[in-house]
Amino acid sequence: MLLFAAGKILQTLMVLLIVSAVSFTLLKLAPGDPIQIMLGTEYSPEAYTSLMKQLGLDRSMIEQYLRWLGSFVTGDWGVSYVSKAPIFQFAVVEALPVTLTLAASALALSVLIGVPLGVLAATRRGSIWDAATSVFTLTGTSFPSFYLGILLIWLFGVKFGLFPTMGFVAPWEDFWAGVSHLTLPAITLSIYFLAMIVRMTRANLIEVLEQPYIAAARARGEPNWRVVWVHGLRNILMPLVTILGLQLGALLQGAVLTETVFSLPGVGQMITNAVLNREYGIVQAGVMITACLFITTNLIVDLAYPYLDPRLRPR
Amino acid sequence: MVDIPVDTRLAARRPTRLEGLRALARSNIYFAIASIVVALFILSATFAPLVSPHPPLDQDMAAFMSPPLTENHMLGTDSFGRDLLARTIYGARYALAIGFGAVLIGALGGLIVGVAAGLSGGVTEWALMRFIDALLALPSLIMAIAFISILGQGVDKVILAVGVALIGPFSRTVRADVLQVKAQAFVEAAGLMGVKRLAIIWRHILPNVIFPLAVQATIRVSYAVLVSSGLSFLGIGVAPPTPDWGLMIAEGRSFVSFAPWIAGVPGTALAILLIALSIVGDGVREHFDPKLRKQG
Numbered sequence: 001m002l003l004f005a006a007g008k009i010l011q012t013l014m015v016l017l018i019v020s021a022v023s024f025t026l027l028k029l030a031p032g033d034p035i036q037i038m039l040g041t042e043y044s045p046e047a048y049t050s051l052m053k054q055l056g057l058d059r060s061m062i063e064q065y066l067r068w069l070g071s072f073v074t075g076d077w078g079v080s081y082v083s084k085a086p087i088f089q090f091a092v093v094e095a096l097p098v099t100l101t102l103a104a105s106a107l108a109l110s111v112l113i114g115v116p117l118g119v120l121a122a123t124r125r126g127s128i129w130d131a132a133t134s135v136f137t138l139t140g141t142s143f144p145s146f147y148l149g150i151l152l153i154w155l156f157g158v159k160f161g162l163f164p165t166m167g168f169v170a171p172w173e174d175f176w177a178g179v180s181h182l183t184l185p186a187i188t189l190s191i192y193f194l195a196m197i198v199r200m201t202r203a204n205l206i207e208v209l210e211q212p213y214i215a216a217a218r219a220r221g222e223p224n225w226r227v228v229w230v231h232g233l234r235n236i237l238m239p240l241v242t243i244l245g246l247q248l249g250a251l252l253q254g255a256v257l258t259e260t261v262f263s264l265p266g267v268g269q270m271i272t273n274a275v276l277n278r279e280y281g282i283v284q285a286g287v288m289i290t291a292c293l294f295i296t297t298n299l300i301v302d303l304a305y306p307y308l309d310p311r312l313r314p315r
Numbered sequence: 316m317v318d319i320p321v322d323t324r325l326a327a328r329r330p331t332r333l334e335g336l337r338a339l340a341r342s343n344i345y346f347a348i349a350s351i352v353v354a355l356f357i358l359s360a361t362f363a364p365l366v367s368p369h370p371p372l373d374q375d376m377a378a379f380m381s382p383p384l385t386e387n388h389m390l391g392t393d394s395f396g397r398d399l400l401a402r403t404i405y406g407a408r409y410a411l412a413i414g415f416g417a418v419l420i421g422a423l424g425g426l427i428v429g430v431a432a433g434l435s436g437g438v439t440e441w442a443l444m445r446f447i448d449a450l451l452a453l454p455s456l457i458m459a460i461a462f463i464s465i466l467g468q469g470v471d472k473v474i475l476a477v478g479v480a481l482i483g484p485f486s487r488t489v490r491a492d493v494l495q496v497k498a499q500a501f502v503e504a505a506g507l508m509g510v511k512r513l514a515i516i517w518r519h520i521l522p523n524v525i526f527p528l529a530v531q532a533t534i535r536v537s538y539a540v541l542v543s544s545g546l547s548f549l550g551i552g553v554a555p556p557t558p559d560w561g562l563m564i565a566e567g568r569s570f571v572s573f574a575p576w577i578a579g580v581p582g583t584a585l586a587i588l589l590i591a592l593s594i595v596g597d598g599v600r601e602h603f604d605p606k607l608r609k610q611g
Contacts (some may be wrong), residue, residue, distance in 0.1 A: 018449035023461070030465045096374065142593040144541055146548045147562075147582035152570055154579075158572045249454035256456060257545050271457070272549045275464040283464045291452045 005303055012299045019291045020072070023284050024065050030280045055171050055216045072288070078281045091270060098168050099266035100253050105186040107244070107251065110193035115233070115240075117194075118201025123228055125206065133198055140195025145254050149188040149261035156184060166263045185224050185262045189254045193247065200243050204236040211235075245301035339402040349594035356588050360407035369571055371405040371558040380574045387596065391576045393566065395556075399580040402558035407580055410558045410588065414540035420478025421539070422532045425485020430524065432486065433493025448491070450483030458543050463546060468554045477543050481535060489524055496523040526603075533599045537592035544585055550585050560585045 035051050036043060049056070052058050056067055071077070077087040121133040157165035163183050171178030208214065209232055217227050256268030267286055274282035306313040358541070359366045368389070369375075375388070375396040383399075390400040432443035448460070454537040462476035496502060497520065505515050546552030547561030555562055560581040567578025 014445060015448045019452050022449055026465060031467075043577055138594065139590055142541075142586075142589045143543065144535060144582070144585050144589060146563055147578070147586060150571055150578045150582065151563065153542055153568075154571050154575045158575075170445075253454035253456035253542075253545075257548065260549055267488060271460055272551060275460060275551045278464070280464060283461055285455060287453065287461050290454065290457045290534055294454070295452050 004306075008299055008302050012295050015295055016292065019295075020069060021065065023287045023291075024068055026287075027284050028061070029281050030278075043049050045267065046182060077285050080282060081279055081304055087282055087285050091267065091282065091289060095171070095265060095267045095270045096289060098264055099252075099259070099268065101168075101171065101254050102182065102185055102189060102258065102264060102266060103251050105182050106189035106193065106254075107184055110190040110197050111244075114197030115196045115201050118198040119205060119228060119233070121198065121202040122205035122209070130202075133202065137195040137199040137202075140191050142189065142200070145188055145192060146257040146261050148191055149258055151185070152184045153261070154187055168264045168266075185258050188261065189251070189258045192250060192254060193244075196243065196247060198241070201236060202240055204239050205232050208232050208235045238305065241304065241308060245298045248297045249294050252293060319539055337451045345594050347596035349591040349598070352587060352591035356407050356591070360411050363405050363408055367396050367398075367401040367404045369401040371397065372404045372556055373397065373401075380570065380577070382574070383580075388560050391574075393577045394561070394570060394574070399563075399576065402563060403560070403581050405558040405582045406560045406563060406584065407588070409470060409553060409557065410540050410544060410585065413470065413543040413553075414476065414536045414592075416474040417477035417481060417539040417543060418532050418536050420475065421481025421485050421535065422528055424479065424482035425489050426512075426524070426528060428482060428486035429489025430493055430516070430520070433490040433497065434520070434534050444490075447486050451487065453480075455480040455538070456545055459542055459546055460549070460551065463551050468551060469484055470553050470557070473543050473552045475548055477539055477546070480542070481539060484535070485528070485531060489528060492524045492527050493520060499594075524572060530600055530603050534593075534596035537589050540585075540592065541589055544595060 035048055035055070035057065039047055039051065054063060064149075075088045077091065079086055080090060083090070117133055121130045124130055134260075142148045153165040164181050165184060168175040169179060169181045171182065205228075209228070214227060214231055217231050222231075254269065255266065258264070258268040259268040259289075260272060267289055270285055271286035272279075274286065324581065343586075368387075375392060375398070377396075378385060378388055379391050379396045380394055381388055381392045383389065385391060388398050388400070390398075390403070392398055393402070428443060428447065432440050435443065453461075458480040459473075459476040462479055463472060466472040466476060502519050503513060506512075506520055510518075541551060544561030546560070547559045549567045550562075552566060553559040553562055555566075562577045563581035564585070567574070567576075567581070570577050
């Protein structure tokens, strides 16, 4: 068990290392000379060479990479050219919690609604419910989220005036204001996952309900709700968690678009603004944050398997 | 929950063939409608100058932000007085060109990386696989954003950025296919007969990999359209005044409280195209991959 976990963690670190190397190379490929940008009007050949030495840009690529990696790991991510603020503070302390709150609420929303809907569709196959959910999963998985967000703003923000349509209020500072600010963005981001979860729950549950152990449970006279919600759900947990881990990338990229629709100051908006301002250091920070989140979540999913399914526990 | 008695469960299970046929017919109707919709989009994109009521950049000084069904502007105009129907028709050109172009690049890159990873073995394979892992660790949109930040804006750059971002997923499936083909008896037989390695790859492995790749490509077109319009929506993809749907939706976002049609017209077009493309993609996949048929 420990060996298994250690192997997984090592593999994850390996991938992270490669991602960091690729994103470092990308940064080096970026057009524009960072030293010239930093010097601006104070440019002179002497200042140029001294700053180059000071920043270590005269050393070999590998040496630069290792130095960058070292400072990255210790949280020294450099300073933004535009706001002069340290990037780590900006990206991790300010932007990341916004994105995580948004993503977590969307995920919670889609699991809490999606699983019961999927169960309903699976247990009443061929009913109107089933037909309705199949139309919903089809449109939900392919509808462009940013357009959905605008539709929601128009309907609930403008027509009914029910929810605020812009900005972020931290729910841990002002709970109700936070929730009302998060409602529309969370719905926007959750639709794709909701559809995905309904589809996965339905397909897997149909398969599970045909298994012999379900027939055995029924034969023992267990009530239907127990057969479906206990024996059935327990056995679709694995594929569900797997798909959620793999789809986390979609959640993160959906968050980028949703943040722009609702003007939420999260990682997505940070990256977009950085691209427009040509702040490659921040783009790189955003890329690394996304990759870390995605890889770590999948590591957790991998490590959670033995707990979700006792049959997978190494003996 | 209704308690289902045993006999109805048996009765429900028996006519699966009939049910299957009906489901197939139903899915075929969806598939047929979706194919017609996609064909219409492709046709109107191709013949945009003939179909479009106005040129996409023409400004009507007498009609700023007019609502749909205004005289001369069936679907209304945007904040510059440009005809939304015309811009949406021309926008189909960009959406489809970018979508297909990006998938082409992704599939080609995925073919090269995937075949190399599948055939090389040893350290090279290990390194290529870790490279693919790293590519897959980033969502396509984020990777496309990173490339755009280096390449700059523009239609060609969006195609390249989204295409490169798609290489990871493509190469993984190609490699799996290569491994499967490589294990088959006829490949081994050809090797034993002394057929040259490159000839084996060209004559036996590639033809068996290309077809599933084409199916994959069909499925991913809608995704490529979605990611590229997302880039434009963020304001870092195609540059204005190009009639790109993502860009038009972003422009319309500012006017949503009093002129919702500015975002609504291109947004609806995008949504319809994406849904139709994904039905077509699913249909193609189901038709050619019987393994996936049972999944709902």
